[in-house]
Amino acid sequence: MFIHFDSNKGAECDNCGTRGTVMHMSVVRMDQTVNLCIVCFGALAQAFSRASEKLRIHPAQLKH
Secondary structure (H helix, E strand, C coil): CEEEEEEEEEEECCCCCCEEEEEEEEECCCCEEEEECHHHHHHHHHHHHHHHHHHCCCHHHHCC
16 A cells, blocks of 8 residues: 655545545555545544544453
8 A cells, every 4th residue: 555645736536526635545456546635634534543542452451
């Protein structure tokens, strides 16, 4: 996977269609690419943040 953070005013966001992207992600093994605008990238970052909170192990969970 290759993620490139660079603005591209001519590219279209694959999620909402807005012109102007800030992230280009290429998944070589699947031959897929994704371009995201700043708004959609922010939503993706929030989703990853929430997911990481759910994966965090709290000390109380370590007790048997």
